[in-house]
Amino acid sequence: MEKKFQAIYDLLAKEIQTEKIKAGQLLPSENELTERFATSRETVRKALQLLSQNGYIQKLQGKGSVVLEQDKLPLPVSGLTSFKELSRSMSQKVETCVTSLSCKKARGFIQQVLQCEEGTPIWELHRLRKLDGESVIYDKDFLLKELAPGITEEIAADSIYDYLEQELGLSISYAKKEVVVEEAQAEDKAIMDLGSYQQLVVVRSAVYLEDTTLFQYTESKHRPDKFRFVDFARRTK
Amino acid sequence: MEKKFQAIYDLLAKEIQTEKIKAGQLLPSENELTERFATSRETVRKALQLLSQNGYIQKLQGKGSVVLEQDKLPLPVSGLTSFKELSRSMSQKVETCVTSLSCKKARGFIQQVLQCEEGTPIWELHRLRKLDGESVIYDKDFLLKELAPGITEEIAADSIYDYLEQELGLSISYAKKEVVVEEAQAEDKAIMDLGSYQQLVVVRSAVYLEDTTLFQYTESKHRPDKFRFVDFARRTK
DNA sequence: GAGTGGTCTAGACCACGAG
DNA sequence: TCGTGGTCTAGACCACTCT
Incomplete structure (x- = not known):
């Protein structure tokens, strides 16, 4: 079975890649995501941390998680590049x-x-x-x-x-x-x-x-x- | 006040840098660290995750956290390099x-x-x-x-x-x-x-x-x- | 079986932003 | 003031390694 935080990450990453959520927009709040995925907030936060590390979002205290431009990231960057x-x-x-x-x-x-x-x-x-x-x-x-x-x-x-x-x-x-x-x-x-x-x-x-x-x-x-x-x-x- | 997980990270990173804990050795277990720092395990794990990301340790399920060689990392690498x-x-x-x-x-x-x-x-x-x-x-x-x-x-x-x-x-x-x-x-x-x-x-x-x-x-x-x-x-x- | 790390939960309090 | 993310807690159960 796939891990929960990984599933949430995959889903949100896909929505950003396909521009279902566009650059500049806010992700649903952590509380909302917690409800939507029927999980705990810490689990949602693990997924968001991954998104942040990989350049998908920027978290802003008091505001929310902004989706970043995806344009110029043709390389997997700091992953292992084969x-x-x-x-x-x-x-x-x-x-x-x-x-x-x-x-x-x-x-x-x-x-x-x-x-x-x-x-x-x-x-x-x-x-x-x-x-x-x-x-x-x-x-x-x-x-x-x-x-x-x-x-x-x-x-x-x-x-x-x-x-x-x-x-x-x-x-x-x-x-x-x-x-x-x-x-x-x-x-x-x-x-x-x-x-x-x-x-x-x-x-x-x-x-x-x-x-x-x-x-x-x-x-x-x-x-x-x-x-x-x-x-x-x-x-x- | 400094965050707890940051303090734990700083301390362990220093011990690795100064070779108080040498490459190849295991870090104390998460439960031990939890006790030593009088905190919760999740907080210890946040510190260990940082160490892992920055190339200080490798976590091995069932065994522990091994300290990695520090030798050839003269650059802060994937940090912002000025x-x-x-x-x-x-x-x-x-x-x-x-x-x-x-x-x-x-x-x-x-x-x-x-x-x-x-x-x-x-x-x-x-x-x-x-x-x-x-x-x-x-x-x-x-x-x-x-x-x-x-x-x-x-x-x-x-x-x-x-x-x-x-x-x-x-x-x-x-x-x-x-x-x-x-x-x-x-x-x-x-x-x-x-x-x-x-x-x-x-x-x-x-x-x-x-x-x-x-x-x-x-x-x-x-x-x-x-x-x-x-x-x-x-x-x- | 005992000890390790991996995942998850349901709460709590704080710092910050906006209205 | 209210909603946001940031930190922290004290548990729980699982998968894995070693003996």
């Missing part, structure tokens, strides 16, 4: 080409970032992403084989996350990301359509499961003109 | 030089992004940021004069946010940000120390107050080698 989500923002044709899928023993750099024993089996996956026929994103993934034994090229060409969560029941919980700009390497120039671009936007991320296991390390290189990152952030404190 | 915070991550000497501070009537592009009436008085502020003597960041700020009438070059050289929040009592609430890479303009090349760099990382942000007023629009251009963005993100849903 390539599938990134490309949606570009609204273009997308192709994924698996250029390499191999199993290695952890050592050196990879062992260090995945924080595992030397010799631990690791999947190394290289993928080239094409937008409108141009190879503009190059991903290198490293993941613990133990946790995802059955990866295939077909799965890799789609979304690894979907496979992990839906097939294997693994729960991805959080990630640390770093975005920097670096010189394109010889390998990058050989495999990507860089034209005259000499630099790449590099997104490095470490992905963790619910039990805090570091499960995946990814290096994603983007041709600068095809890179865009959007964020919605609330002031902490 | 320049002051950004530069801290570089651990270098920082200088801010106000190159221009003027008052204009809103029109055209600026009027549009600030969503105000034509002719509304607007501060336009240009700042050059130097790291180790090199001009590597160029900020252009536009803000509603009405809300921050007393801006001076001295204030602008420090942190505008501090002035707004501490002097004027304005509460910054949330922001939308976009990060892209663009060609350096003639103006950028003239005013920044770009060397052979032809491209810049551009961070555009819209800053909103608690009452959802759009208050500030900023364009921040970074020389690519001095740009770094770090993020901690939880999987939504």
Whole structure:
């Protein structure tokens, strides 16, 4: 059974997305929502907190909850951004080409970032992403084989996350990301359509499961003109 | 009086930062914390939720709350990032030089992004940021004069946010940000120390107050080698 | 079975905004 | 003054982990 506060969140989020409740309008008051959903106020407030965190509403003491503009939030923002989500923002044709899928023993750099024993089996996956026929994103993934034994090229060409969560029941919980700009390497120039671009936007991320296991390390290189990152952030404190 | 859940959060966050409780260890259980702080469990849980959101802990059902590694989180990340915070991550000497501070009537592009009436008085502020003597960041700020009438070059050289929040009592609430890479303009090349760099990382942000007023629009251009963005993100849903 | 976190309830009092 | 959201309480029951 779905949790109550999640159900309330889903319903209100949908009403905002479909503009059944428009930007600038007030949501029904917490007391009203409490009655409407036959629940307690704290439960309603959990749903509203989620809406607030995700940029749907702004709460105003003494007034109510105002619906915010939705327009410029094409990205899931501070959620875990997989390539599938990134490309949606570009609204273009997308192709994924698996250029390499191999199993290695952890050592050196990879062992260090995945924080595992030397010799631990690791999947190394290289993928080239094409937008409108141009190879503009190059991903290198490293993941613990133990946790995802059955990866295939077909799965890799789609979304690894979907496979992990839906097939294997693994729960991805959080990630640390770093975005920097670096010189394109010889390998990058050989495999990507860089034209005259000499630099790449590099997104490095470490992905963790619910039990805090570091499960995946990814290096994603983007041709600068095809890179865009959007964020919605609330002031902490 | 400080809120209880905030006080609990502050105390636990400090204990984690100072490694009084080390990474990998469990926090005291919610029931224990409830007793220790002489409060209710829901209040303790609010504090723990904040810790979780900010990457301090990971909650494990049936086990407890594990403290996470703090090492690689030099940036406040998904908080509102002002320049002051950004530069801290570089651990270098920082200088801010106000190159221009003027008052204009809103029109055209600026009027549009600030969503105000034509002719509304607007501060336009240009700042050059130097790291180790090199001009590597160029900020252009536009803000509603009405809300921050007393801006001076001295204030602008420090942190505008501090002035707004501490002097004027304005509460910054949330922001939308976009990060892209663009060609350096003639103006950028003239005013920044770009060397052979032809491209810049551009961070555009819209800053909103608690009452959802759009208050500030900023364009921040970074020389690519001095740009770094770090993020901690939880999987939504 | 005992202890943990996850969800939910039905109240209470407070601070703030608007009329 | 009244309705709004913000905080807090003292319970309850559930799902999960560990032994």
